[in-house]
Amino acid sequence: MSAARVCVGAIAGAFGVRGEVRLKSFCAEPAAIAGYGPLSTEDGARRFEVTITRQIPQGFAARLSGVGTREEAEALRGQRLYADRDRLPPLPEDEFYHADLIGLEVIDTGGRPLGRVIAVHDHGAGDILEIAGGAARRGSVLLPFTREVVPTVDLARGRIVADPPPGSLDTGPPPPGSRRAG
Amino acid sequence: MSRSVWKGPFVDAYVLRKAEKAREGGRNEVIKIWSRRSTILPQFVGLTFGVYNGQKHIPVLVTEEMIGQKFGEYSPTRTYYGHAADKKAKRK
Numbered sequence: 616m617s618a619a620r621v622c623v624g625a626i627a628g629a630f631g632v633r634g635e636v637r638l639k640s641f642c643a644e645p646a647a648i649a650g651y652g653p654l655s656t657e658d659g660a661r662r663f664e665v666t667i668t669r670q671i672p673q674g675f676a677a678r679l680s681g682v683g684t685r686e687e688a689e690a691l692r693g694q695r696l697y698a699d700r701d702r703l704p705p706l707p708e709d710e711f712y713h714a715d716l717i718g719l720e721v722i723d724t725g726g727r728p729l730g731r732v733i734a735v736h737d738h739g740a741g742d743i744l745e746i747a748g749g750a751a752r753r754g755s756v757l758l759p760f761t762r763e764v765v766p767t768v769d770l771a772r773g774r775i776v777a778d779p780p781p782g783s784l785d786t787g788p789p790p791p792g793s794r795r796a797g
Numbered sequence: 798m799s800r801s802v803w804k805g806p807f808v809d810a811y812v813l814r815k816a817e818k819a820r821e822g823g824r825n826e827v828i829k830i831w832s833r834r835s836t837i838l839p840q841f842v843g844l845t846f847g848v849y850n851g852q853k854h855i856p857v858l859v860t861e862e863m864i865g866q867k868f869g870e871y872s873p874t875r876t877y878y879g880h881a882a883d884k885k886a887k888r889k
Contacts, residue, residue, distance in 0.1 A: 623882045641880035651883070709888040713881035734878055735886045740857040740871040742886040759845060759856040761889045763825060768888070780845065781826045783856065 620655070620697040621714045624648045629688035630676040635668060636688045638677040638696075645675070651698035653680075663696070711768060720774040721746050721758075724766075729777060729784070735760070744775075756784050806836035806865070816841055829854050833869030848872035858889070 627637040640648040646667060648654075653662040663679035670676075682688050703712060713735045721729040721744075730749030735742055742760035758764050758777055767776035809832040819828050820840070827847040842861055847854030848868045855872040857863075863871070 621882060622880055641882035643882065643884045647883060703883055706885060711886050711888070713884045713886055716886060717881055735881070735884075736876075737886070738855065738857075738871050738873055740859070740863065741889050743856055754853070757853065757856055759858050759889075760886055761858065765888060781824070782829060783827045783847070 619700055620659075621700055621703065621712075622695050623651055623654065623698045624696045626688075626691045626694045626696065627674060628692045629685045630671065632685045634683045634685060634688050635676045635678050636682065636691060637671065637674055638665070638667070639674040648675075648696075648698075649677070651702045654696040654698055657695050657697065659697075665696075709762075711770075715770055716744065716768070716775075718773075719768075719770075721749070721777050722774060724776060724778050729779070730756070732775065744777075746777075758783060806838065808832075808835040808838060812868075813838075816844055816846075819844060827854065827856055830868065833867065833872060835868050837863045837866055837868060839864055850874045 623642055624638055624640045627639050629635070630637045638648065640646070642648050649665045649667045652665045654665055655662045661681070663681060666678045667675045668678055679688075679691075682691065700714070706712065716732050716735055719732045721732060723729055728749040730746040732744050733747045733755060734745040736745060736757075737743070744758045744760050744765065745755050746758060747755040756779075758779055763778070764780060765775055765777050769775070809830075812830050812832050812835045815828050815830065819826060825845075827845050829847040829849070831849045833848060837859055841859045842864070844859055846857045846859065846868060848857050848871060850872040851874050857868065857871040
């Protein structure tokens with residue numbers, strides 16, 4: 616379930632008096648946001664070419680095509696900027712954009728629905744898929760994003776086949792009496 | 798020899814027992830632990846631990862680089878979702 620557009624940043628307000636904006640980037644490499652242009656607003660009504668002019672605290676100062684005055688820049692405050700999904704470069708095998716994985720349906724090897732991917736985390740020990748709905752009745756469950764646990768990622772059909780290890784679908788706090796110190 | 802070197806790394810006994818049992822069984826299961834203070838030992842490499850963060854067990858696949866660190870370092874207690882944007886995930 617690949618999204619057609621991906622949110623890559625937001626406009627935090629005007630910068631200076633010459634029509635520049637304060638740009639907040641959500642990209643892994645913040646300066647990469649300029650390379651994904653033209654960027655469009657959430658409703659798709661306006662499109663901008665982005666030119667980063669300098670780095671400032673908490674983001675960049677940038678010039679947007681068609682924005683020439685401070686008033687125009689200030690009017691864009693709070694707008695989220697979206698890039699076309701096609702603008703993201705292709706990835707090698709076994710690498711996926713979070714935007715492509717989020718929303719995919721997850722089924723187990725027997726075809727039983729487990730839920731949908733709601734987030735992808737990386738706490739330093741490899742990527743983890745967070746799945747909610749389906750078998751994840753209470754809250755969400757976390758599955759390591761490995762070939763063993765997630766043998767198939769089918770972006771075309773919008774689904775992931777997972778083989779959760781025993782015990783990984785249990786959610787909630789430990790049963791009373793079994794909690795260890797530490 | 799400093800005291801910490803003399804004492805050696807700390808690991809809760811039940812973590813060692815569980816890890817040994819899982820390794821002997823050859824099963825690919827998530828070893829649920831609550832001990833965030835335990836040190837990651839070389840014999841844990843290749844095993845997947847579910848480290849409790851106060852809410853749920855975060856899967857931690859132990860690799861060689863993690864040896865000597867604590868399990869709790871890989872199981873944050875606060876969650877930040879952020880934006881997906883162009884972030885990538887690699888399947889190991």
